[in-house]
Amino acid sequence: MPIHFNDLDVVSEVTGLKSALIVPCNMCPAVTVAVREEKPFIQFFRSFLKSVPFEQYMETLQSRLREKGVNTKVFKSYIPH
Numbered sequence: 001m002p003i004h005f006n007d008l009d010v011v012s013e014v015t016g017l018k019s020a021l022i023v024p025c026n027m028c029p030a031v032t033v034a035v036r037e038e039k040p041f042i043q044f045f046r047s048f049l050k051s052v053p054f055e056q057y058m059e060t061l062q063s064r065l066r067e068k069g070v071n072t073k074v075f076k077s078y079i080p081h
Contacts, residue, residue: 003028004035011064020065022058023075030054 005028014020024030030051034041039053046052062072 005029005032011068014065014070015068017070019071021073021075022061024058026051026054026077033057
């Protein structure tokens with residue numbers, strides 16, 4: 001059963017860095033975001049093994065980090081681990 005997480009403001013933690021690799025788990029954080037936004041976690045026939053709400057959350061995080069001068073890449077693995 002997935003665990004519910006509370007967000008941590010990582011933007012303030014990485015201020016001053018030049019780059020960061022984001023390595024997310026695609027299960028518990030993705031479920032947390034989907035539940036909070038009241039959207040489906042996964043829609044198998046639309047986005048197989050990918051959580052659209054979590055993808056949008058990660059894009060927003062990358063955008064916020066980019067505004068602070070931090071270049072980011074996200075490690076992609078669509079298989080839950």
